[in-house]
Amino acid sequence: xxRFPSAYELLFSIFVFQYFSEPNATAAQRYNGNKLxxxxxxxxxxxxxxxxVDDLKPFLFIHIPxxxxxxxxxxxxxxxCPGPNYRKTNCFCSRSSAQFSRLFRGNWRYKxxxxxxxxxDFRFFCGHVLWGMYPGFIEKYNPLQAVVLRDxxxxxxxxxxxxxxxxxxxNNSRNYxxxxxxxxxxxxxxxxxxxxxxRGAAVRNExxxxxxxxxxxxxxxxxxxxxxxxRNLLSTAIVGTQDDFSSLIAQFKAxxxxxxxxxxxxSHRNVRSSRRGAKQVSINDLTxxxxxxxxxxxxxxxxxxxxxxxxxxxxxxxxxxxxxxxSTTMACGEWDPNYxxxx
Numbered sequence: 001x002x003r004f005p006s007a008y009e010l011l012f013s014i015f016v017f018q019y020f021s022e023p024n025a026t027a028a029q030r031y032n033g034n035k036l037x038x039x040x041x042x043x044x045x046x047x048x049x050x051x052x053v054d055d056l057k058p059f060l061f062i063h064i065p066x067x068x069x070x071x072x073x074x075x076x077x078x079x080x081c082p083g084p085n086y087r088k089t090n091c092f093c094s095r096s097s098a099q100f101s102r103l104f105r106g107n108w109r110y111k112x113x114x115x116x117x118x119x120x121d122f123r124f125f126c127g128h129v130l131w132g133m134y135p136g137f138i139e140k141y142n143p144l145q146a147v148v149l150r151d152x153x154x155x156x157x158x159x160x161x162x163x164x165x166x167x168x169x170x171n172n173s174r175n176y177x178x179x180x181x182x183x184x185x186x187x188x189x190x191x192x193x194x195x196x197x198x199r200g201a202a203v204r205n206e207x208x209x210x211x212x213x214x215x216x217x218x219x220x221x222x223x224x225x226x227x228x229x230x231r232n233l234l235s236t237a238i239v240g241t242q243d244d245f246s247s248l249i250a251q252f253k254a255x256x257x258x259x260x261x262x263x264x265x266x267s268h269r270n271v272r273s274s275r276r277g278a279k280q281v282s283i284n285d286l287t288x289x290x291x292x293x294x295x296x297x298x299x300x301x302x303x304x305x306x307x308x309x310x311x312x313x314x315x316x317x318x319x320x321x322x323x324x325x326x327s328t329t330m331a332c333g334e335w336d337p338n339y340x341x342x343x
Contacts, residue, residue: 058143059256060133061126063095064210065167066158067150068242071266073126080124080258093126100127104134131213131232144255146238148248149207149308152301153294156203157281164278165202178202178281179290191297194218195225203294205301226300230307239311247316254319 061076063069073093081091092108094100102108106118119141125133131145132138150158160178164170170181185202196218197204205222211229212220220228233239237255240248245266252259286294295302 058122058141059124060129060143060145062129062131062145062147062210063127064147064149064155064207065128066155066162066206067148068245068266069148071268072148072248075266076124076126079260079263090123091126092122092124095128097128100129100133130209131211131229131236133214135214137214144237146240146248146252147211147233147236147308148240148242149305150242152205152207152298152305153283153291155206155301156294156298157283159206160202160278161280162278168197168201168204169199170202171200174277174279177279177285179286182290182294186293186297192222192300194222195220203297205298207301207304211304222300226303229300229304233304233307233311236311239308239315241305241309241312244309244312247312250316250319 059076059080061069061073063073077091077093092103099108103117103119103122107116108118109116119134119137125143131147133143137143157178159167160181164174165181165185170185176184181202185200189198189201192201192204195209195212195216208222208225208229211232212225213228213232216225216228238248238251240251249263249265253261253263283291
């Protein structure tokens with residue numbers, strides 16, 4: 001006898017259909033077969049003058065550690081808010097969670113300034129901050145968000161080279177190679193089961209932590225966290241990967257009216273950064289078995305990176321084929337909801 005779907009199954013099917021088929025001016029993506037379609041193109045302004053800051057959507061660059069974000073972050077700051085007192089000209093950039101916490105509470109102070117500042121005093125944000133920045137920020141300000149991901153193996157090794165697992169609570173890194181530290185960590189803590197791996201572990205799925213964002217908690221299981229992180233990544237306006245900055249630059253030019261149209265490359269800063277005396281490691285130092293085991297451990301980050309590469313490629317393809325992008329005399333930044341990608 002034929003089985004009819006339950007009411008729950010019907011509701012879930014309707015949700016999935018709407019999520020992937022309805023155009024959305026902020027997320028702007030639909031899944032059409034195997035091709036990711038961007039359902040809208042930017043409207044271009046009829047002059048090339050810089051738009052006033054008050055006319056711009058808030059912008060947030062999520063700097064995931066060891067993804068090349070320092071170069072991107074500093075160029076964003078220097079372009080959007082040039083000058084030594086950038087925090088007094090609409091930019092708030094920091095790699096300190098304590099600084100952002102004070103900003104969220106509305107009691108952040110600029111050095112030597114008696115006044116206090118909060119979120120509403122800035123338009124551009126960048127640094128080590130979670131996707132969504134703080135609960136309610138997206139709903140209230142509808143910001144443009146940008147993020148860069150990196151191959152999880154390379155990112156993990158780079159993170160170890162920087163601080164030897166110190167930021168995760170791993171001790172005595174000077175006494176161990178990365179392979180030895182990872183083996184000790186795995187024997188003690190096992191596979192990562194929750195969004196935040198146990199304190200003292202030498203490795204964790206870092207992309208997952210930052211992209212799961214402000215609506216997640218440390219105790220969520222890793223599979224649940226991954227679904228939220230993927231959904232957040234899909235709704236992020238600008239997505240790049242460290243191995244393809246050309247797409248990131250094209251997206252910045254397309255989405256940000258204040259980004260220079262003649263910009264060709266990010267500055268290279270913080271390429272080599274080592275603290276805590278950690279023994280340096282490269283991917284060539286690991287055996288095939290060690291790499292396979294590390295890939296199994298970083299499975300969630302690997303899935304996010306694969307999605308990011310797809311998004312980065314599709315966004316670049318969309319920008320290059322978008323009719324309103326072909327003008328060289330206009331600055332693009334708004335949306336045309338009447339333009340739909342080909343079926």
